Amino acid sequence: MSPDPRPAVIGRRLQEVRRIVAVTGGKGGIGKSMVAACLALCLARRGGRVGLLDLDFTGPCAHLFLGLDLGFPAENAGLVPAEQRGIRFMSIAHFAGAEPVSLRGVDVSSALVELLAVVRWGALDYLVIDLPPGLGDTLLDAVRLLQRGEYLAVATASAVVVATVERTLRLLRKVEAPVLGVIENMRRAPSGAVAGLAAAAGVPFWGSLPFDPHLEEALGRPEAMAATQACTALDRIAARYLLP
Amino acid sequence: MHEFALAEGVAVTALAAARAEGLKRITRLVVSIGELQQVERTLFAEILREVMPQTHADLAGAELELRTVPAVLRCHACGNEFGLAACAESLGDAPAEAIHFIPELARAYLCCPACGSPDFAIVRGRGVWLEQVEGTA
Numbered sequence: 001m002s003p004d005p006r007p008a009v010i011g012r013r014l015q016e017v018r019r020i021v022a023v024t025g026g027k028g029g030i031g032k033s034m035v036a037a038c039l040a041l042c043l044a045r046r047g048g049r050v051g052l053l054d055l056d057f058t059g060p061c062a063h064l065f066l067g068l069d070l071g072f073p074a075e076n077a078g079l080v081p082a083e084q085r086g087i088r089f090m091s092i093a094h095f096a097g098a099e100p101v102s103l104r105g106v107d108v109s110s111a112l113v114e115l116l117a118v119v120r121w122g123a124l125d126y127l128v129i130d131l132p133p134g135l136g137d138t139l140l141d142a143v144r145l146l147q148r149g150e151y152l153a154v155a156t157a158s159a160v161v162v163a164t165v166e167r168t169l170r171l172l173r174k175v176e177a178p179v180l181g182v183i184e185n186m187r188r189a190p191s192g193a194v195a196g197l198a199a200a201a202g203v204p205f206w207g208s209l210p211f212d213p214h215l216e217e218a219l220g221r222p223e224a225m226a227a228t229q230a231c232t233a234l235d236r237i238a239a240r241y242l243l244p
Numbered sequence: 245m246h247e248f249a250l251a252e253g254v255a256v257t258a259l260a261a262a263r264a265e266g267l268k269r270i271t272r273l274v275v276s277i278g279e280l281q282q283v284e285r286t287l288f289a290e291i292l293r294e295v296m297p298q299t300h301a302d303l304a305g306a307e308l309e310l311r312t313v314p315a316v317l318r319c320h321a322c323g324n325e326f327g328l329a330a331c332a333e334s335l336g337d338a339p340a341e342a343i344h345f346i347p348e349l350a351r352a353y354l355c356c357p358a359c360g361s362p363d364f365a366i367v368r369g370r371g372v373w374l375e376q377v378e379g380t381a
Binding site: 003004005006007008009012013072075077078079092095096097099100101102103104106107108110111114115117118120 | 246248249250252253254256257258260261320338341342345346347348349351352353362363365366370371372373374
């Protein structure tokens with residue numbers, strides 16, 4: 001017998017979290033972290049109690065969008081995410097700083113289980129999770145361990161992205177993970193590609209976020225970020241589909 | 245301290261294991277602590293003794309045996325097998341603290357003493373796990 005004691009308490013750590021929204025898509029560079037961070041920001045600005053968990057161990061960057069501090073979290077019978085800008089935030093970047101975190105699959109799973117087992121989120125209306133690219137360990141472990149997880153897919157109109165996100169949606173259907181909807185990001189011109197992707201997968205199309213040339217200038221400044229065209233559009237989507 | 249969260253995991257898992265084996269009263273737990281996570285044994289035992297009766301009355305009074313398991317790391321690049329002492333000598337406080345919270349971060353801060361590669365497997369001695377549950381039916 002050598003059972004891992006950590007998975008047994010993950011449900012307890014999340015028992016006061018009303019909804020878990022995991023942002024995925026499968027492809028890198030399509031704006032998952034931006035959508036996750038800004039979704040957390042929009043929900044917090046609308047009065048929600050919000051957590052943001054960055055599970056992209058290789059390239060954690062959700063904090064960069066909102067200018068969140070990366071000091072060590074406090075300890076109180078577990079790790080307690082510091083609340084910043086109305087968001088309780090947790091990332092591997094708290095512990096690794098700028099060091100490269102290059103993990104093989106088994107280590108990815110173990111680090112993810114550790115975080116889920118020891119972080120005390122407390123009472124939240126929404127825990128938004130930023131998932132890394134790919135259909136590997138993190139997504140599979142999220143599905144396995146977050147029994148109330150709901151998935152929000154991000155895509156762009158590029159045929160390359162659509163093909164990858166389609167695979168992600170197929171996987172989520174196979175493992176019977178609930179998909180909330182699909183959001184088109186970085187829209188430059190009208191296109192039915194992402195709406196068509198959602199329709200073909202039988203999941204709701206939540207709408208589009210325009211390509212915003214000023215997004216980069218707003219990095220690290222939540223007020224400026226909230227005023228961007230992309231975040232404004234996301235706020236409307238959040239209000240329509242996620243608010244009670 | 246985050247040891248409390250780990251101890252709670254041990255207690256809940258021990259209870260489930262005991263129930264699965266048809267044990268009503270739990271008399272003894274054997275728990276292993278991996279060297280890599282740097283969990284202090286006496287402190288962890290104290291916390292576990294506090295957490296066990298809070299988890300379930302059937303865990304109250306169980307004898308506790310804690311074993312420390314030395315860390316064994318194996319380099320993927322050159323095959324060298326090494327321990328923590330061989331590579332963690334100059335580790336600063338912040339990296340040691342990071343590994344304490346998430347042992348996999350050894351991969352960010354340590355490297356193979358033979359070839360310098362950060363690509364190694366944690367073969368043994370990672371975290372905290374339950375070895376044995378004894379009790380009466």
